[in-house]
Amino acid sequence: MSKDNKILEELTSKDYEHGWSVDLETDDAPIGLNEGIIRWISAKKEEPGWLLEWRLKAFNNWLTMTEPVWANVHYPKINLQGLRYYSAPKNSNKPKSLDEIDPELLQIYERLGINLNEQKRLQGIAVDVVLDSVSVGTTFKETLSKLGIVFCSFSEAVHKHPELVKKYLGSVVPMTDNYYAALNSAVFSDGSFCYIPTGVRCPMELSTYFRINAANTGQFERTLIIADEGSYVSYLEGCTAPQRDENQLHAAVVEIYAGKNAEVKYSTVQNWYPGDKSGKGGIYNFVTKRGICAGDHSKISWTQVETGSAVTWKYPSCILKGDYSIGEFYSVAVTNNYQQADTGTKMIHIGKNTRSRIVSKGISAGKSQNSYRGQVQVMKRATNARNFSQCDSLLMGDRCGAHTFPYIDIQNSTAKVEHEATTSKIGADQLFYCNQRGISTEDAVALIVNGYAKEVLNQLPMEFAVEAQKLLALTLEGSVG
């Protein structure tokens, strides 16, 4: 199998494409974390008193908590006092139109392949971009506002729609939920906010692009999506970060609220810097994402393609409170080199006749470790709850690991829960078959991996699916098992 190893070497030598940073004048908080910093951030953002109080309460809670250690990931302890908790590009605080945005910023987005201007207009996607800590521009605002849709930065929402923020902030992910969620609640800087009013079907994909640019900066964005009764929205999230030797922390919180008959589709393509071949640098991605199907017949669907980050710790979950509500989780998680991912979902069935579906496709290469961790919980009154889980692992080479940790907790005997799991390797036979038809090994791997992940990729909106496919191919260029 010497050829396999050679190909694996090639695979591990693939460099990260987005590894550049731009010198921007920034408006930074001092390094460190204490009550003063939180007051500093809140003041900087001219926040109302209630929000500052909320932050301080979260901070005091956080002080009593300890870092979770149960995940199947290993990394040196993060010095949270050595981080900067707020870094805003100067001059970008309140752009009234795209013309006012720092041209260097716009250049960043263009290098990321995001053109905030006409291109997106043509594609019909509304974009909000968060750089380091601040949201710098939201396109399509006017078109959306005619429908009563609010899509803006979190900070803007705090000022313009305080009643909504106040009502829903922390309602799905309480500030005390976990260590990183509590930290986020205390220091979150910005993020995206989205409100879809009753009966409105959002006519375009809403998209947020996150990028960490400054060094030693933690990114703590907060996303809140509220879909009122009978509404629909499809939301996309993309992420990149420059290449740096030190690890950078990213601890976001995403909350989704779906009212009666509402549907929210949340898609993520996560491509944070994964660290170099020897495992140096990379993003620690400790994210809490959760949605609540609060009303009857509501639906929340998570789709994620995870290719980046040195360490990922992420479980987009659904609380199925409304009767007949539906939760879905589609995931492709790729790890290479020394990446570690512990990701999965929680489906909590509370309402009657609730259904959930989990499709998880892990792909491990190099010396990486890839874990699926999923919980299906059926509460007492959740009569006729259904769950189907499928967890597949694909291994490339013999130095990586794939792990599955399913937890099932059933308190109602009418529940039907199915779990299927497979582990496979890309076979030499499959590669030879492709080669024999004239397909190069690199393209063969891309073909096989995309075929393997197809069920999940199919869930993504078209433009995203194409990007995700390319990303998978890039991350795994030329690999075998």
Add this chain to the structure above:
Amino acid sequence: MLTIKNLHASIEGTPILRGINLEVKAGEVHAIMGPNGSGKSTLASVLAGREEYEVTEGEVIFKGKDLLELAPEDRAREGVFLAFQYPVEIPGVSTTNFLRTAVNQVREYRGLPALDAVKFLSVMKEKMKLVEIDQKLLSRSLNEGFSGGEKKRNEIFQMAMLEPTLSILDETDSGLDIDALRIVSNGVNQLKSDKTATIVVTHYQRLLDYIVPDYVHVIYNGRIVKSGTKELAMELEEKGYDWIKEEVNAASV
């Protein structure tokens, strides 16, 4: 077109081919026959470049090039096609998608422009008729859940799409009923030309009723021990392989 000289190959240190010599010219059909374990399929695999086999001696010249120096994908792009005895399943990848990737990579190598979706589809429709294959089958995951006959038909369909100069059919008749055998053979026959050559590896004479060979070679113990015309195949059908084994064994005493 193809010259094999004194080819030796082994797998995990065990010699399988022990000096194969064969000359194939354009327009010819050669049948390779022989008892189980004689090295027939190994020859097919070595020509296609399967990495488990190590060539220890000899050379293979294909269209003036040293075939053994080429990577499997380049052999394919040069025009070597192997119809697999056991076609491989690739879940989630449709035959259409698979073939479009393959055809365009082969075309790129040959300096031809890529076929766009429309053109590709029209070529596909035309070739589908050759092996009476259904479009629905081509939209399904490659070979996954295909019947034996569907898999073999799909192999010949791929051959039609890739337009090879040298086609090697590795026991394409195994697992086929008489109707499927006829369809597959028809496809192969229609693809024959004076510019292409075919090597048919088979255990039974049956296939050769449909794909009529110009030459028949018998492999035994990793060597071609007897060559002849299609009458040799008839003789083998009638008498089995024992008499050949005896002849070879007697000669080596």
